[in-house]
Amino acid sequence: MSTSFAEYAWLVPVFPLAAFAILTAMGKGARKTGPWIGIIGTLASLVLSLCIAFERMTDNADDYSKSIEWLQVGSLKLSAGFEVTNLTSLMLVVVTLVSFLVNVYSQGYMRDDDRISTFFAYVALFTSSMLGLVLSDNLLTFYIFWELVGVCSFLLVGFWYHKPEAKAAAKKAFIVTRIGDLGLLIALLLLFWYMPDHALDFTTIHNVFSTPGGVISVGITTLIALLIFVGAVGKSGQFPLHTWLPDAMEGPTPISALIHAATMVAAGVFLVARTFPIFEASDAAMTTVAVIGAFTAIFAASIGLAQNDIKRILAYSTVSQLGYMMLALGVGSVSAAMFHLFTHAFFKALLFLGAGSVIHGAHTQDIREMGGLGKTMKITAWTFGIGALALSGIPPFAGFWSKDAILAAALDKNGILFAVGAIAAFFTALYMARLYFLVFAGKPKQDGHAHESPSVMTVPLIVLAILSVVAGFVDTPFKGWLGEWLTGEAPEHHGSGIVMVVSVAVGLLGIYIGWLVYVKGTVRRDAVSSRAPALVRTLERKYYIDELYDLLIVKPLRSFGKALQAFDDYIVDGVVRLAGYSTSALGRLNSRLQSGQVQTYALTALIGIVILALAIAGRRFW
């Protein structure tokens, strides 16, 4: 193979970057052309990504990587480069596809925004950073792009900076993920320290940690793995750093779809998958990942039951689904995790864009104020329904197959993890049923001015809906094509008959109960809240995690900061003032001495030497 598309993979992030540069150069004037530049940039990336992915599918190509020496200090070498593997090419397709659709959708959704070209510039920069992150062949450049992604997220969440909530949310997203980033940075430094030749590229990491009894001790390996996981927890909104993700829904809805559902939050999962050999080398780290993942899955799903903001429900569902992915990684199945990432990207983007369409039409985000929208917004209702079914894990939709793979892998490892996952799946089906029936079924609660969105918004919905139906078939228990392609190993078929039955059963049960409560009315809506108001309240308040953080971390830190400020104001500044004052007093004394009288000068010299001699010689007699 003389030339391949993989050799040009570096162009994938360059297209959106160029779009960003052009958009920035054009300034705010480009209201009409701006969106098109963003769309064309991502379309070019998408086409190239698809070419790369198809090329890799046809013949089982070798991984392609190319790097240049970036800088050399002494014997220390840092390189920068890109690597195309099956895993990265899959991610490229997911990121570019979702990004492209979001771009198209935003053209309609953001039409009336004053800063539409700025919006598209940010989105292009974000896409470029994310693609750079995916392509990086070493942890250092990965980290740089990781931070860039964080910055873009900050800019986009706070895009409507005139809203105080948006500002607060942007700040929160940035600060909370920074905690995770710090973990990743420390992990990076540790790796740099311990790796032979200070190598940070993924291939060497893979080789070093895959050899049993390797150069790096188990303790350090566990430490590094856990610190990397801290980074992933921050970015992927896992417990206990999940609090930023629901708040980040203050950003424009397409951003929620792009960043906080399909791509950026997947970066954490991707990071763990990319550095998976380090995790595999440490049982403790694997267990931690699995437990945190499973806990986050059920924890966030239960919160989702009691929320009323349509985007918040979806946000908690994202947190929960990312928990599933972590669970899959923790039980050792990269392919299941990536599979779920792949399908989830489509149906979650679909759900968010659908929610955007709903908000666009209903002008509210509170699901209690909606109802009967299915009649006026047919396309949205249908596509949203497909997304909801996919999320709930109902066959044959995409989510079923990937969730099934995860549950099967969990059952293989540990019954409890499986049970937790199954219960979370039940919750998922229940809150999605609640959401769907409240929004689309029943009688309209508003005057009938809800309307269907323009086709520029509905077409992406339809594309994503189709993908949400078919994406699952790339890896079914009957034909595990994706797993084989990703890992290069023949897939092992877990005894998944029982898993499938359980999975379908809890999904259907959840929907049925939802139907009973919210459509048929057989069970009263306040059946639970009247009997256990405390429970519902706790869920509504998201287990009081935010309040807990405020009490335990924010308040003490703030008072600590106040104390430091007082210290700075009075002690430090006081010392500085005192030093300044005494120095200039000394200077004044010096000018007094310089009277211009030469007799004084001679006298000073004489007194000086006498004092010096007396002091030096005299100290012996003290």
Add this chain to the structure above:
Amino acid sequence: MEHLQTLTWTDAWYLAPEVTLSIATIVLALLDLVLPRRINRDIIGWLTLAGLLASAVFVVWLMFDFKDLEGAAQVHTLVGGSYRIDDFGNLLKLVFIGASAFIVFSSLGTVRDEEIPIKGEFYYLLLPAVLGAMVMSSSGDLITLFVGLELLSITSYILVAARKNASQSSEAAFKYVVTGGVASAFILYGMSFLYGVIGSTNLADIMSGMQGAMESSEALIYVSLFLMTAGFAAKLALAPFHVWASDVYQGAPTPVTAFLAVVAKGAAFAMLYRIFFMFMTYFTLNTDGVMKHDVFLALAVLSAAAMIVGTAGALRQRNVKRLLALSGVANAGILLIPLALDLTRLHSSVFSEFIYYLIAYAVMNIGAFSVLTIVARSAGNETISGFAGLYHRAPWTAAGMTILLCSLAGLPVTGGFFGKLFILFATVQTKTYWLAAILLVTTVVSYAVYFSFIRQMYLRSGEVDSGLRLSWPAAVSIWLCVAGTLVLGFLPKPILEWIDKLFELPFDMLVS
């Protein structure tokens, strides 16, 4: 006492640099008398420069001529060891000649007849002054040292008064004569005690006679040491003997101020190192004496006082020449540190540190004074506000001055930074932490001093709108100083290693 050895013709070869300067002085003095008044005396300036360069060529020649086949340095002594040709002396001679050459060069075309009516004398009198400095750095005998000192001092008195029409200049010269005379008296008095106890003025003899003298009359040695210390402190303008410096620096013509700050100070240091290193060596070899600690301590205290007083005084100073005088006080304190450190504690690179910082100090001061000459001319006064808006008037000169100021403040990457750094390392190495602390604190405070220039140059708008008139020799010498500062900052290691290699300490300084 052995019979006096006389000077032979072969010895004259070793004295070629000194002889060149002497001849040049006489020739130029006659020329100045013979030449009609209407001829611009700049010609004498150029000839002075030529004399200095010729002398420098001889010094370099001697430095290389003295290497034997293995490349090791040799020492040549003349007249019973009263004059020594060694690498310490040669290197310092090069510094003095180079500094003087820069001063002459930047004065060409800048110094005007209205300011210095005796321009001819102004130029050629620098030659005997440099000659005195060279004698001071190259002597192995108290008498020769003192003769060199007086040659330098008396010539400097005249130079300070070169602005004959300005009463300020005459006043400065008078003060300089008085305080310089007092300092010389202190030194000579101290020397006489030493001679009285030991019976010789030769440094080698003194060292070998120390043991006996310490046993018989320790107190007199004590007195002698303190008197000499006081005298040198006054010559070097170390606090509290520094008060004359501001007046004299302010009154003298700016090129002479630069000469005083760099050459006269460096020469006094050379002499101090010559004499005190002998004591140091003696103390190092005989570790039991309490006197050793006293002498180290006295020098350290003087150095600390100079750093503190110089820096604090400079803070409030608005007149740039007085400010630079006080900055020179602080820098003299720093230059004294290597000598004040206990040699027994693994500290043998005294001279490398001293010479490195001396070179850095010379380069940055001459550059700064050259800029000052031009700026003060344009502003009409010598206050710091004359620098206001310099960046807008003459951006390149402002940039060069900024680099020189960074070096004075001790910021990387400049010669001043590494000079201070090496000395700081030495203080830490010998565990003299309190001195290190004072060095650091005064350095930090001095930022305020030097940054006030930068603030004026960049952030203030000046009243004078016209550009700066810069004669090409002045421009060249300013930029050579800037370049030198940067070279010292970028290549500290090779230069320090070269100096280190050049003199092997015991060989060059131990008077055996």
